[in-house]
Amino acid sequence: MLRMESETGWWLITHPDHAHLAAVFASHWGNGMFVAPQPRESVLHGIHVHDDGWAARDARPGITRQGKPSAFSQELVGKYSAFEEIDLADYLAVRESAVEQVEKRDAYAALLVSMHTVNLLTQRAERSTIAPDQLPVLSAFLERQRLRQERLRAAIRLDARLSATDTADQAILDNFRLLQATDNLSLLGCVAYMRPSTLLHPLPVVDGSTVCVAVTPLGARRFRLEPYPFDQPDLTCRVPARHVARKVFSNHEELASEFAAAAVELLTITVSA
Numbered sequence: 001m002l003r004m005e006s007e008t009g010w011w012l013i014t015h016p017d018h019a020h021l022a023a024v025f026a027s028h029w030g031n032g033m034f035v036a037p038q039p040r041e042s043v044l045h046g047i048h049v050h051d052d053g054w055a056a057r058d059a060r061p062g063i064t065r066q067g068k069p070s071a072f073s074q075e076l077v078g079k080y081s082a083f084e085e086i087d088l089a090d091y092l093a094v095r096e097s098a099v100e101q102v103e104k105r106d107a108y109a110a111l112l113v114s115m116h117t118v119n120l121l122t123q124r125a126e127r128s129t130i131a132p133d134q135l136p137v138l139s140a141f142l143e144r145q146r147l148r149q150e151r152l153r154a155a156i157r158l159d160a161r162l163s164a165t166d167t168a169d170q171a172i173l174d175n176f177r178l179l180q181a182t183d184n185l186s187l188l189g190c191v192a193y194m195r196p197s198t199l200l201h202p203l204p205v206v207d208g209s210t211v212c213v214a215v216t217p218l219g220a221r222r223f224r225l226e227p228y229p230f231d232q233p234d235l236t237c238r239v240p241a242r243h244v245a246r247k248v249f250s251n252h253e254e255l256a257s258e259f260a261a262a263a264v265e266l267l268t269i270t271v272s273a
Contacts, residue, residue, distance in 0.1 A: 002015070002018050002191055012241060013240070021190070022048075029182070035205060035206055039166045043112065047179050092141045177200070181199035181201060185199060189237075198212055199212070211227055238269075241267045
């Protein structure tokens with residue numbers, strides 16, 4: 001779940017809906033400067049489904065120790081923490097199942113999702129929030145993902161539908177970075193982040209080099225990107241959200257009941273050159 005504070009409560013956006021928004025951004029990626037994703041169908045699919053494993057959990061959101069909805073928020077942008085609030089083994093089971101489900105349809109997409117998951121848990125996770133006795137559980141998970149990625153790389157290189165360029169290490173890295181970039185832009189929009197940021201990694205442009213994209217907030221859920229990577233100078237997208245009209249909840253059931261009863265509304269997120 002992702003949360004965005006309002007005057008009277010919280011807007012809540014599910015992980016799958018946030019990922020679907022990232023895929024909308026990815027579908028418009030590419031212009032006279034930036035390289036469009038290839039193989040397009042697999043890359044867009046991986047981005048679209050990379051958080052679908054959270055659907056069941058997000059259908060019944062829980063609360064933090066402070067009674068707020070347990071969700072990704074502005075405070076967590078740029079880091080991956082709060083593991084003391086969750087059961088690590090359950091969390092990793094969701095992540096592992098998510099990759100397995102994607103692999104059933106598209107090995108290339110599954111490789112990107114696995115790389116995204118490993119990056120979150122190695123480069124961006126705050127290990128200090130993980131209990132010491134849980135670190136071996138994390139290490140075992142990461143080793144399974146490493147072995148899975150080796151197998152997936154071998155599989156896609158035998159896929160006659162994919163070119164040698166598509167399956168080259170650099171192309172895979174570029175597509176992973178696109179997942180990261182569009183995922184991060186979606187996160188910034190879904191929590192209404194109001195500080196200057198970036199799309200995390202250098203991204204490929206048509207002259208063969210890479211550039212970093214800066215993100216500047218212009219107002220509520222409105223951002224300027226420089227340099228600009230999309231095929232339209234102004235791009236307005238919509239993401240489903242539900243509003244719960246209180247700041248703090250007494251228990252998980254109270255939040256889950258109010259969330260289930262809330263109407264689904266569409267919030268706009270706009271990016272411009």
